[in-house]
Amino acid sequence: MKCTLLLLTPLLILPAVPADSSVDYDDYDDYSDNGDPPAPPVKGSIPSTADIMRTFAAERRTLNGSNDTVWVVRERASQLLTGPLTTATIPALYTLVFVIGLPSNGLGLWVLATRVRKLPSTIFLMNLAVADLLLCLVLPFKIHYHFLGNHWLFGEALCRTMTAFFYGNMYCSVLLLTFISVDRYFALVHPFLSKRFRGNGFAVRSCCVIWLLVVVAMLPFLLRRQTYPIQNLNITTCHDALPLESLNDYFFYYFVCLVGLGFVVPCCVTVFCYGSVIWTLIQTERRYVHAAVLTGLILLVFVVCFAPSNCILLIHHSEYLQHQSSQLYIYYMVSLVLSSCSSSINPFIYYYVSDEFRAKVKRVIYCQKVKDRTFSGKTSQELLSTSTYSPSTRTTSSTRNSSKN
Template identity: 35%
Template sequence: MADLVPGLLFCLMAVQTIQHDGNRTRTNISTGVIPKTFKGRTYKCNHTNQLPDPLHPSTNPWLYVNPEDPVTAYTTGILSTRVIPSSYILAMLVGIPSNAYILGFLQVKLRAKSISTVILYLNLALSDLLLLLSLALRVHYHFNGNNWIFGETACRLIAALFYGNVYCSAQTIACISLKRYLAVVRPFLYRRLTKTPLAAGTCLVVWFLFGAAIVPELLVRQSYQVTQLGVTTCHDVLPLEEKSHSPLVLYRLMLVCLGFIVPFLVCIYAHVAVVYHLGQSGCDWRPFIRVSTLVFVIFVVCFLPSAILHIAHYIRLFSTGDDRLYGYYRVAVCLCCFHSCLDPFLCLLVSRTAASELQFISLRAIPQRPTVMT
């Protein structure tokens, strides 16, 4: 399964590259602060006589884009109007029922001893389910030629829920990895912790960070009419020269660092330490190591490309004003959605190795008495 995900990313990015063949992009040097979307310009007075007929019944403000810019190829191309929404539909068909099942399955498991682990997985399933449900309107948006018809309020809410839940899932996975690290590498400390209240408090902190993360997206306009394309975009094209949108750059850089880079580093350290300590023990922990490695690899494959392209997009915007990487970034975000539909199956797989983990904890936490020769 892990091999299919990189192949899917390669195919999606190949489509994006083919779309840009023959479309030479004019590079514009921007002196303003640039958020992570395609660039658009609001109409000034000297453009009044060039305005096309308004897109009734929409009353959204107008943006101007150069027909040669990458936004034209992305907005009208097969990648954003067919491939991306089809990927979202596949993720929803698999992920929504499986996460709903996991929510019911884990509620039954709340009677078990490891309540703290169940709480963390419930939090992950809820975050994944909200992310997948937020894709419904985006599917219509993309199939409708990237034309948003649901109004500005819905656009802000969907954009905030989508990106907020992506990072909420990553943070929850980091918490699960840290718990596994404490259980295996620091068993004495782990046994002294009040695990259930700590797990519940951790989930509350994650949701508090989620709420704080989505506020900036809710405060600025997200939907604009793109006059040359005859559509109203949602989040994909923003007026980068406007002061109202300039604070987004600092917010989004902080979001990718705190929402993914920090959880990613935590997962790397925790996984390496757990595998090392299991390997040093005298018992055969290979099934548990294989499952843990599979979970870690899928996390890296699904989340790392979007983080790398996000940062690279900023670098190109600041250095050359080129925004063509945004299309690739949108492709990589699809992998985050696929991780949300894979989490329930990974949860069931990990639950089968829970007995091995508990056995290892008991062996490490209880001092072994020396054997007396008689």
Template identity: 35%
Template sequence: MKKSLLVLLIALVLPTLSIQDKDDRRKHGKNGSGCPLNPRTYNGQRIFKGSSSDNCTSDSSQPPDELELISRHAKEYLQGILSTRLLPAAYVLIMAVGIPSNAFIVACLSGRARTCSGAVLYLSLATSDLLLLVVLAFRVHYHLHGNDWVFGEAACRLVTACFYGNVYCSVQALMCVSVMRYLAVARPFLYKGLPKRFCATLATVVVWLACGAAMAPELLVRHSYQLRGLEITTCHDVLPYSEGPYTFLVPYRLGMIVAGLLVPAVVIAFAYGSIVRHLGRSSCDWSLYVRASTLIFVIFVLCFTPCAVIHVLHYVKLYTALQDHFYSYYGMAVCLCCFHSCLDPFLSYILSRTTTSKLHVVSIRKKPVGMSVFI
């Protein structure tokens, strides 16, 4: 009799404990499978078709097709005049100036690339700038139509990868050009003995392959999402960073900004600083070239430093505190990077007009040494 009463008591208590355990899990924001009821994401929380935003479904491994914004900063940016009017207007101006000028540079240098080492690097720079400006046409359409992407998911991934890939490729090409100029001025005997055209071609191929491989992760994740309430489909602007395959994007993009912008900026600063110092010791008057080199470096810093700094701040705040209010500033900083793409042909022309075919540099014995270079 006592055993029967004990079995009956256990049968009555266990369901009650199970119910209490489920209630405790709901209070802590999780269901029995460990899936968050309200997953915290960057700019929005994911919503699955056929389910409410407050419950996880059994097919949670499928990619979400709809997001709900949870940040007022994102809504203000997507609906504000900055992203729908000012940025596309700036992009149109950049394209109007940059596409013809870079196309002209590509046409002029195509015939010289086989004989001139410097032409290879300048051709690579002009090509990457031209591709970047062509891709901007899709971004302009996207912004002018209220940040509503209509070209499909595959086009969104491709445009995103080409846009950022060509930004990094342009910076790497500028770094290669600065190294070439540094060797010609500061290390003339080493520069004279190098197989210059082979080195320039090898550097160009390595830069393009590296930038292409670095953009592969952008092609592997979804970038376009419908936004509940705004009735638009964004491309790259709103992503659920705390979900599955997106968690690696924050450290990946921080690594890209360091390797793609900060490291080249240090190399370019060292190269131009050394060029100015060595030309200052020359017996010839290189004041025009020094001023031109300084102008080019200052414009580089003004165009790319805000993007690098704000990019790092944005992803650090996103990674540590899930705050995204730096994103609107990041959009303006990226616009500055694009301005450099339309200025590159004119800056190269200014620099070429301040030099002759003979560059006199200072040797160890303080005697001028003549050398033909293309800088």
């Protein structure tokens, strides 16, 4: 409950702008686009320290004798915002994610919705495909933004929407992957206990709660300004240069709760569930070793894709809280690309790995009217392995061994 209140705090409280936080400059016209900041401030004025919590450092400066305000970034941020890493490499990687993720998730969602029997695991996978597909659909805006030199042309409203969709669908994928691991854990480790609650109704309600929580958690991105024109670079950034008008630290606690509830807790649950599943598979029969290896791969992809961005985010915020400066945002931008890669990897490790699922995809592509057999949902239900492991199989095997003895 306490973390929930902290998540909603930025919606209720807006930071006050200190009256003496601006900088007056006599000769601002001499400020070149690519040069250093203008001459030292007029004697008696206090330099602005509008460093930001998530992004590059941006400073608000007021021209001498007027109320006009301009925004500038420091030299290192200028080099990164105009350098090849953010204007070529990052958008190129996003393009690759988009090219792979859009068709794979779209086709996978179509097959799951039309050719697969509706089981709890199928419902979770359909929602995962929707979240990954929505993430891919906002990538063209980020690609255009970065290729244009981190210059946003589509207005404030669309920037807020794009930012909320990007982060929202990323954390939604994390939560859905966690629930899939929990579903696998009870189905394989505690099959008889899971019969009491594990059903389609439970899966639908869980997915609805996940989407609702993500929407609430993303409201701060929708309600706060995200675009700022950077005077010394002649660009308008979208979420990459945001001012911190005051040093109120509730922003820090908001993002700590977001990362904690959106990744740290789900990651611990996922590691425990898949670890228990792997141990159970290894302890049964050798023919399930392949399923155990595949489960380990799923866990590895989850940790590698999402851990770097969230860990860097926490360290980045901590440095700003203690020192009001940080050099980690560029690494965070790169790690976000890695997180988005999950949307293009998930389809191949969660359902395309199944021979039966691939056969259904081929029928859809070639418009074959052959009547499909009832699909049991084994792509997720049984850890996506050709040598599938199921509770019923384990029970039958145990019964046979007992009868032999």
